[in-house]
Amino acid sequence: CDWSSDVCSSDLVVLGELSVAEQIRCFSRADVIVGAHGAGLSNLFFAPPHARVVEITNTRVRHMNDFRIMTAQMGMRYAEVVSAWYAESPDGLPPQNSQHQDYLVNIDDVVATVLEVAPELAA
Numbered sequence: 001c002d003w004s005s006d007v008c009s010s011d012l013v014v015l016g017e018l019s020v021a022e023q024i025r026c027f028s029r030a031d032v033i034v035g036a037h038g039a040g041l042s043n044l045f046f047a048p049p050h051a052r053v054v055e056i057t058n059t060r061v062r063h064m065n066d067f068r069i070m071t072a073q074m075g076m077r078y079a080e081v082v083s084a085w086y087a088e089s090p091d092g093l094p095p096q097n098s099q100h101q102d103y104l105v106n107i108d109d110v111v112a113t114v115l116e117v118a119p120e121l122a123a
Contacts, residue, residue, distance in 0.1 A: 052078075059083070077117050079117045087104060
């Protein structure tokens with residue numbers, strides 16, 4: 001990892017484009033973390049206690065409380081945006097594992113939730 005470069009200076013970080021060390025560095029410096037439910041949010045372990053977290057999830061995986069529990073144990077402020085809006089399958093058939101079906105979320109709902117956990121961003 002090139003610790004002198006600032007891959008975390010952007011408002012948007014794509015975890016799959018970063019090394020593990022860069023992911024840890026980004027999460028350790030984050031004030032607000034917004035991400036879809038998935039393995040990438042496990043990096044919350046490296047975030048500071050003051051970080052605020054918005055998890056984007058859907059009605060099929062909402063019951064998985066791992067990130068809600070993790071943030072509570074770490075003293076972080078947590079909120080979620082739950083989607084019931086699923087992308088249609090190209091063949092019109094339900095996916096074999098509907099838990100992993102693509103889902104969509106209203107960006108206005110995400111922004112409103114971020115502003116709930118981090119109202120200072122509205123200024």
